[in-house]
Amino acid sequence: MARIAFILLCHKDPSGVIAQAQRLTAAGDYVAIHFDARAKTRDFDEIRQALAENPSVVFAGRRLKCGWGEWSLVAATLEAVRAAITAFPQATHFYMLSGDCMPIKSAEYAHAFLDAQDCDYIENVDFFTSDWIKTGFKEERLIYRHWFNERARKWLFYASYDLQKRLGLTRQPPADIQVRIGSQWWCLRRHTIEQVLRFCDERGDVLRFFATTWIPDETFFQTIVPHVVPRKEIRNRTLTYLVFTDYGMPAAFYNDHYDLLLGQDHLFARKISPEALRLRERLGALWATTGVHFPISNEATGLFRFLTGRGRIGRRFVQRFWETEGSLGRDNTLLLVVAKKWHVAKRLTAAIRSQTSIPAVDYLFNEIEAHLPDLGGVETTLEKRHRHRRALLRVLFEQFETDRLVICLDPAAMHLIEDLMSDKAETRLLLIDSELDDAYVRGHIGRVGLAGAQASQEVVDRLVQTVRADLEHESERLRDMGFAGFHAIAPARHPEENAAELARFLDVTPETALSLAKTDHLFTD
Known part of the structure; x- marks a missing residue:
């Protein structure tokens, strides 16, 4: 039977992290935690103390300061993966989770789902020919070097980019790899994880390349897994359900989304709103249930967009007070x-x-x-x-x-x-x-x-x-x-x-x- 080592990346809500780890390990699975080094020390101490006696929980050997769009997120993931593969020799699958994720199926269902096919689940499409990136930088993510955090050090990020662009300081990915892109929420078999880690140990040039790309958590594993595993053993999808808003941000799910989420062909969902206490309670209890049948409809995304779109008409996006007197000019x-x-x-x-x-x-x-x-x-x-x-x-x-x-x-x-x-x-x-x-x-x-x-x-x-x-x-x-x-x-x-x-x-x-x-x-x- 499948036994899952969950790779849990988190940076807040220590009580939620503790509850999640206890819930997941109670079903016979494992959890490897990387808690952001930028977070409060007392929060991390609270988590370590609460889970210290749980043999199915391990912590990353090194805590890193993580930033959105940086290599640090991939490095933190690798730290947690290395800790998990050493601590849990019986783990058959490794599943990426965030602190905002919750199960939308039972552990019984998840284990049977993974047992049914000997494959990896990771979204991966060709970086250059696909339209996975809807807006913003595309090839610029790769061909220029990105040393600065776009959100924390915006001026340096764009000044560095502009300078490289003016001077023509472009580069190409390593010649023997095909860069691919997809969701960072994957589920990989033990053999695949071992192959990825071996690749990392042997190919420092590839790691150095991705270390200065932008948003590498959407490209690193998505590129390396198809490089080391036959394509026929990979399912091009994620097992974590998420839907994006009009603004390109993950939509939050609330108490009345319970039935909608259970009908998705996924095992987990993100992001569950912190205020959706009833939803969190019901989904948490769901993981421990047995004998539950889950009819799959996969209609949540279409319904979500349709219903939220109808609810928006005439209710939102009124002019802000500072815009009401602004004009483009009567003569324009x-x-x-x-x-x-x-x-x-x-x-x-x-x-x-x-x-x-x-x-x-x-x-x-x-x-x-x-x-x-x-x-x-x-x-x-x-x-x-x-x-x-x-x-x-x-x-x-x-x-x-x-x-x-x-x-x-x-x-x-x-x-x-x-x-x-x-x-x-x-x-x-x-x-x-x-x-x-x-x-x-x-x-x-x-x-x-x-x-x-x-x-x-x-x-x-x-x-x-x-x-x-x-x-x-x-x-x-x-x-x-x-x-x-x-x-x-x-x-x-x-x-x-x-x-x-x-x-x-x-x-x-x-x-x-x-x-x-x-x-x-x-x-x-």
Whole structure:
């Protein structure tokens, strides 16, 4: 029978760590704990004292100060793994957990699940060809060296990056490895862990490379495991369920999510809200139960997004008091290109840049690289752009020395669209209608994580209609708002019809508008 050594990385909530360790070991499993060296010493002492007599708990031999996006998170994981593999010779699997994780199945179910297939569970997709990274740095994570913490030492992080970029100080990954990326929450067999540790001992060059990459906890194990283990023995998925919010942050689960979580084809979930005491109590008790049947639906992600999205309409994102008097300028014209298919909008903005004098940037609130000029730092993070969106747009008008500016927005950003359309500046909106066939909707479901790679065809089929309706609803909402400066183009219309809309939207000549409308492969997927 499978016996799991849980690799528990934590930095707070000593009572929660103690309860989690006691719960997991009570079912015959093991726990190796790395408690962040930045945390309070008395918290760590409390944990050690409470678990000192538990033979199924071991602590990492060395405590490291961990920082988000740093190698220190991988190093801490390796410290805990080495402690676990030495202390627990009977452990068959090693499972990464955080202090915010809770079981959503019983130990009995988890052991049977792992016994059923001799394989590793780790999400891993090609770093360069996949779209796993939705926004921000991509190849920059690897080809430049990152010595500073992006959150704690932001100026040094970006100054170092800019200097390397200007001087062309790029590098390539070690030639014999294929860099892959995925969730940091994995479950690996003992043999695989031994192979990974042996690789680490032998390949200092690879460790040195990853030590100066950005966010290596999403690439290190994801790269090394497929390098040392046959691909047929790896399942490209995580056993820990999580869903991301619109802001790219893990969503928190609350008391009324119990049934939703149990229906997922996962063993654990994160993040469980600290305030969800009833949920924590029920999930904690669940781990010790036996004979429980778990019907799997895998619909939680789709339902979560659908329901939270509906609950948001008209209730959130009102103007902050410091924004109500801000304006983009009465003499300026802001042109919003709104499209669900980002590649279509980008083809149009590329054509606008090449065929007109109107500055056009891409999805500046969604992607770091959006054809922005150097703005002195306000553009460096998406968080900054959202927080200072009016200031950012005013700076863009000034930087481009223009009174007309095109930007791209996703139709899901209704709060942002409403905010900008209500500005004292003249604001126009061009909706690019999209043909949402089944193939596109299924791809969208995969891209945004509505259903994992292991989801059954039946579950995906049920989601297709719901997701298509939700996407179409975004466009209908825009039409229903009755914006005065509303325009639309669509692939089903003749180029002349689209050209007429573009001419009114951009205020360009009919000839220029027709040329834009006839952009090669404008609407092609």
